Amino acid sequence: MIENIIFYAISSVTVAATLSVVFARKSVYAIMGMVLAFFSAATLWVLLNAEFLAMILVVVYVGAVMVLFLFVVMMTDADTVHHKSSKFFSVILAIPSFAFLLELIIVTSKTNYKVIDGGAAFDVKAIGAALFGEYIYATEVAAVILLVAIIAAIALPDIKPAEKLEDDFEPELANKDNRLRLVKMDTPDKEQNLEESAQ
Amino acid sequence: MIDLKDVLVLSSILFTFGIAGVIMHRRNLVRLLMCVELILLAVNINFVAFSNSMADISGQVFVFFILTIAAAESAVGLALIITLYREHKTVDLDKLTELRE
Numbered sequence: 001m002i003e004n005i006i007f008y009a010i011s012s013v014t015v016a017a018t019l020s021v022v023f024a025r026k027s028v029y030a031i032m033g034m035v036l037a038f039f040s041a042a043t044l045w046v047l048l049n050a051e052f053l054a055m056i057l058v059v060v061y062v063g064a065v066m067v068l069f070l071f072v073v074m075m076t077d078a079d080t081v082h083h084k085s086s087k088f089f090s091v092i093l094a095i096p097s098f099a100f101l102l103e104l105i106i107v108t109s110k111t112n113y114k115v116i117d118g119g120a121a122f123d124v125k126a127i128g129a130a131l132f133g134e135y136i137y138a139t140e141v142a143a144v145i146l147l148v149a150i151i152a153a154i155a156l157p158d159i160k161p162a163e164k165l166e167d168d169f170e171p172e173l174a175n176k177d178n179r180l181r182l183v184k185m186d187t188p189d190k191e192q193n194l195e196e197s198a199q
Numbered sequence: 200m201i202d203l204k205d206v207l208v209l210s211s212i213l214f215t216f217g218i219a220g221v222i223m224h225r226r227n228l229v230r231l232l233m234c235v236e237l238i239l240l241a242v243n244i245n246f247v248a249f250s251n252s253m254a255d256i257s258g259q260v261f262v263f264f265i266l267t268i269a270a271a272e273s274a275v276g277l278a279l280i281i282t283l284y285r286e287h288k289t290v291d292l293d294k295l296t297e298l299r300e
């Protein structure tokens with residue numbers, strides 16, 4: 001019973017945080033809402049017997065990815081992009097969204113799911129055994145993808161912006177005169193050459 | 200004991216808000232990526248809930264992989280945004296029409 005009360009409280013916090021992510025005026029506030037959403041989702045996962053994943057979510061997402069988002073928002077002027085928030089568009093967006101949500105809720109509540117009573121308590125050992133036993137190939141592929149992502153994230157911002165050509169830029173047309181030039185040179189004497197090299 | 204259907208309703212709400220956010224912020228690249236992260240979070244909550252109720256560890260392993268891929272995706276995406284911003288001085292998707300012209 002106490003579990004249910006905690007679940008509903010945390011769920012409402014999650015939904016509120018999600019609302020702030022979508023409707024916040026400034027991107028920094030949206031990121032703060034996102035941090036709250038991830039924290040409350042981690043709490044939910046603890047209630048659902050996934051303690052290890054909850055810790056991973058807090059460390060990886062709140063600790064790393066959200067900081068990345070913060071840096072990007074501060075480095076770019078993300079808030080100068082004004083979206084046209086006309087009332088007509090809001091209504092057009094709200095009606096299908098609400099219909100979609102209603103449909104999802106109806107479908108999920110009408111379906112009968114196989115539920116094992118009491119749930120299951122997993123420890124980290126079981127997750128490790130599955131990761132490095134049954135799913136070893138997927139783990140290797142995930143490791144390679146992470147490596148590729150690291151290299152891409154380091155190398156991509158290093159690309160220098162291409163120099164733009166001016167509009168009135170006219171390339172110099174090559175002709176016979178400036179492509180080839182005959183130069184008359186004196187042939188030095190052999191003895192003089194030897195003397196210079198000796199010096 | 201938490202009812203499975205309650206968790207599914209919660210993740211449906213998160214998913215719907217994520218999609219609505221993607222449509223709302225379709226011009227702002229950073230906000231769009233954040234809403235995609237919300238959608239992934241909804242999917243992860245579903246996986247964890249089913250893993251709990253069916254007493255199967257596979258759901259948690261899949262959440263692990265989804266977290267890995269999502270972290271890689273957002274890292275590369277944000278690096279691309281920085282590169283684009285340096286070139287065009289904007290993150291407005293409507294102004295990034297280089298390939299069309």
